[in-house]
Amino acid sequence: MTPERTVFYISDHTGITAEIIGKSLLSQFPDEAFATVSLPFVDTQEKAIFAAQQVQDAWKRSSLKPFVFSTLTEPGARAALNACGALVMDIYGHFLGMMAGEVGYPPAPLKGRFHGMGETQTYTSRIDAVNFALAADDGLSTEKYERAELILVGVSRSGKTPTSLYMAMQYGLCVANYPLTPENFEHHSLPGHLLRHKSKLRGLTLSPERLSQIRSERRPNSTYASIETCKKELRQAERMMQSEGIPIIDSTHRSVEEISSIIKHSLGAVQPRV
């Protein structure tokens, strides 16, 4: 068994940025074993010295030099942490130095600007978008579709709700979602409140096998979850979406983040608000 290397995420604020960068980089070394420690809110010189101590303690317990992903902003705190001697990925130190050289003046070391409330208006619009996604989930509040920037359609359990919520939270987009049901297929056309907003529609689909698996977790051994029902509903939904010219995204092998990024890209002119 590979010995575990300790990885530290050290931040003077939430630590979200440090963790995202770190996890992204670590994922490129899939054969290594890592044990992770998060140290958020390291917002004084004393706490930075204590964090450096913790890194050194971890190093003593293992033969491997710890990896440290740091988004500390304050130069004194950064120096205190760097003194630990481990492999410190000082994200702000490196790239802010490059950017300052180009901009012509040093950065303003204000903590947690990014994952804080930032501009209150932008933050509020993200929370409003989450509330909108909840209010317009699963075919609810179709009278609010005027305000929607995107309406996801697809059969039950095709991934519409998590995608709507993620896009609201991440991009501040007002996303509604509407389930395509056997009732819609009988009418051979989409309801009027969807057709009125055709440019906002995006369809989600997935393989019948995966859909049947997801539905079985909710209702095992039901007609609803059977492979035959899944095949039939997906075929009818895809046919309906294609005939209306709605772009379709296959979610079978895609994460919510991937689906969201693809859809945002397809909206073109709409810029993310965060």
Next chain:
Amino acid sequence: MTPERTVFYISDHTGITAEIIGKSLLSQFPDEAFATVSLPFVDTQEKAIFAAQQVQDAWKRSSLKPFVFSTLTEPGARAALNACGALVMDIYGHFLGMMAGEVGYPPAPLKGRFHGMGETQTYTSRIDAVNFALAADDGLSTEKYERAELILVGVSRSGKTPTSLYMAMQYGLCVANYPLTPENFEHHSLPGHLLRHKSKLRGLTLSPERLSQIRSERRPNSTYASIETCKKELRQAERMMQSEGIPIIDSTHRSVEEISSIIKHSLGAVQPRV
């Protein structure tokens, strides 16, 4: 007016990591004006050359050298992009080089490992957590509290729902939330299904002014939104939470990300699953 500098987020996958790093770094130069362009799914050498071309075109249109945040993984594509001559923050190139030196072998350049589905089990547990948060929102499904890893309590509109959803999506934690209402205050104690899980409880509070503002957006000029009602409910809720020894977080000046990070930290032993 400051001239705008063009900022590119270039990735061979979703671009989420590049955007988060870039926005975090740009926030340290609050006086600069930036126009941003996202180029996700740059997954071939040809697309990297085309992206470099787009950077050069933007540079020609403005006197300012563009900033490029890149999470391209493939060495050939990285070289093609770096040739654009702008200020390229080649995130993988810099830090992966440092890490490879320590690990003793080069990284495996697989695209989008981090924001992809990754280990299917981890990804599924995040989506399950989102579904749990929806099912156990606003006092629903109290019979599922055994499965909850965290139960948020607080008065109506204190930020419980967005926080629950964010923690589910980001950390894969099963978070329920329960509204404290005048009915609870009359009974002078929390309901049994909450008391049975006391160690999982965390309280949210905020200033009466902010609460009144938030409630007014929903129901303007209502008793529900009046400053008197807000003051009274918050006082009663805080007293109840304090007497039960429930840790309270003030959300008045905190983003969902900040609240989530503080709460996760307070859970101690519970490690994030992503």
